[in-house]
Amino acid sequence: MLMQFPGEKPEYAEPVPGVLSAEISLKKGKTYSVVTASLTAADGRKTRGEARVKNDKLTDKIMTDRLLQRCVKLSFYKAATELTGNIPVWGALTGIRPGKFVTNMLLEGHTEQYAVNAMMRENFVSLERAKLCLDTAKAGIAAKNALKPLDICLYVGIPFCPTRCAYCSFVSNSVEKTMKLVEPFLDTLEKEIEHDAAMVKELGLRIVSVYMGGGTPTTLSAMQLEKLLTKIEQEFDLSAVCEYTVEAGRPDTITPQKLEVLKAHGITRISVNPQTMQDSVLNVIGRKHSAKDIADAIEMSRAANIPAINMDLIAGLPSDTYEGFCASLDRTLQFGAENVTVHTLSLKKGTKITLEGTSIPDGETVGKMLDYAEQKLRSEGYTPYYLYRQKYMSGGFENVGWCKPGYDSFYNICIMEELCSILSLGGGGSTKLVAPEKGKIERIFNPKYPQEYISGLDKIFEKKQYIREFYNSEISEDL
Ligand code: SF4
Known part of the structure; x- marks a missing residue:
């Protein structure tokens, strides 16, 4: 909720004149419990927000x-929007997966219109964002219906x-x-791979999608990729795999030989990520390649007949402008990529941008970039199929995966909607164990640094x- 007040950190102290302060109070009446948030700005302006809940809904401690x-969140949101005049597109919604609200409503049997209206009414989400959630929820439900319990x-x-x-906060080396x-x-x-393949077999699990990410897997040589992909298909039963993605994010790592290896091993989707098609911006963000290298990599990938290509763009990169972003998107669309993922810059700790305090486009400009992207992508026949938010995103926006009809990435939907378990191997991944019917999720983390991974295999x-x-305890084949 403090997103409304960038740079402010909460301090739990008595109000001090001239300093932004908030007071939250709870009053329990006969029928309703009412929460009131009172905000006082540094210049003395005051606003109030209120939210209430029926007492008979406060059934136990967890529900209460x-x-x-x-109620605290909503009352604070109302007071804060009145004080700042800033209406966030995601309203009072926080969390990584805003689309879950709509998904749950549809699964409960509500109509699409009802779900969209409820999202706007109950969380103050804008119509555009509520519609984004509706599209991604529909893709999520279709994927959910395609899955079996042991997938x-x-x-x-x-x-x-x-x-x-x-802008990288990943520990990629x-x-x-x-x-x-x-x-x-x-x-x-x-x-x-040997260890996990034996376990997958023993438990009767069925692999439906494979995703090789990182880092940039195509940093490996063609021979190393050949050996690794061969090992994966020798050990695991991949006969039910409907999608096999390899991230080839950096065009400077892509060669015809590597693409030949990927094609020969049945890779169905690669990700070639420009982030921007502006050479000056590429230089500022430390990518040692040009926009021309991206065009060459796409041409090579098409020649290799990889069925689907994803291209990532980032709105809000340092030194980028509204015009620059729009030109990058237009250029990207000329390549006819089956997937385009539009990210919002996330200012994570430890990145070069954050450490050096590099200036970036403001939230309003990023919002305009995303509006342009949505309008342009929809007009070109793309639909949104997954979305998520992260902490510290410019303007509090979101990342959205767009696809041409029939090209939604199954893996991306599964991981975002938490539809099935993800078994992770290698560096930096986390195994996510999902029991959808019980709403239970557990995680096992692999070490992030290669050295730790190499020396820590027994622990893994x-x-x-x-x-x-x-x-054995959470999942039954007959669910
Ligand atoms: S390509 Fe860049 S952003 Fe992606 S993992 Fe590597 S260093 Fe990080």
């Missing part, structure tokens, strides 16, 4: 905490990149500095023992 917390996705993390981007770790990393990964195996326990 949940509903009263919601899982496989994730393989390759935590190496040619160089590190200025620049290969220039860690070249000597690549082979030991791959040897360790082969052992983890120990932690992964829990997967057996989880499947």
Whole structure:
């Protein structure tokens, strides 16, 4: 909720004149409990917001905490929007997966119109964002219906990149500095593949989608990719896989030989990520390639007949402008990518941008960039199929995956909607165990740094023992 007041940090103290302060009070009446938020701005202006809940809904401690917390959030939101005059597009909604609200409503049997209206009425979400949620919820429900109880996705993390981007908070290791770790990393990964494949077999799990991410897996040589992909298909049964993605985010890592290897191993989708098609911006964000390199990489990928290409763009990059972003999107669409993912810059701690305090486009400009993207993508026949929000996003916006009809990425939907378990191998991934019917989710993290991964394999195996326990107690084939 403090998004309305960028830079403010909460302090729980008596109000001080000349300092922004908030007072929250709860009054329990006969029928309703009423929460009131009173805000006082530094210049003395005061606003109030109120939210209430019926007492008979406060059935136990969990429900009481949940509903009263919601009242606090809503009352604060009302007072804050009046004070700042700033109406966020996501209204009072917080959290990574705003679309879940609509998904749940549709699954409960409500109509699409009702779900959209409820999202706007109860959370003050804008019509455009509510409609985005509706589209992604429909894609999520279709994916959910296609899954069986023992279906899982496989994730393989390759935590190496040619160089590190200025906005990257991932622990990806620049290969220039860690070249000597690549082979030991791959040897360790082969052992983890053997271990996990035996467990998948024993538990009767069915792999429906594979995603190799990172980092940038195509940082590996064509021979290393060939060996790794061969090992994966020798150990795991991939006969039910409907989608096999390899991230090839950095065009400077793509070669015809590597694409040939990917094609030969049945890769159905690659991600070639411009982030921007402006050379000056690419330079500022530390990508050691040009827009022309992206065009060349796409041409090579088309020549290799990879069925689907995703291209990522970021709205709000340092030194980018509204015009620059629109030109990047227009240029990207000329490549006819099956998927276009439009991210909003997220200012995570530890990134070069945050550390150096680099100036970035303001929230209003980022909002205009995203509006342009939505209008342009829809007019070109793309629909949104997954969306998520992150902390510290410029303007509090979102990331949206857009696709041409029939090209929604199954893995992306599964992970975002938490529809099935994701078994993760390699560096930086987290295994997510999902029991959808029970609403239960557990995570097991693999080490992020290659060195820790190489030396910590026994510990990973120990932690992964829990997967057996989880499947034996939480998931039944007959659900
Ligand atoms: S390509 Fe991705 S993972 Fe690699 S440094 Fe850039 S942002 Fe980070």
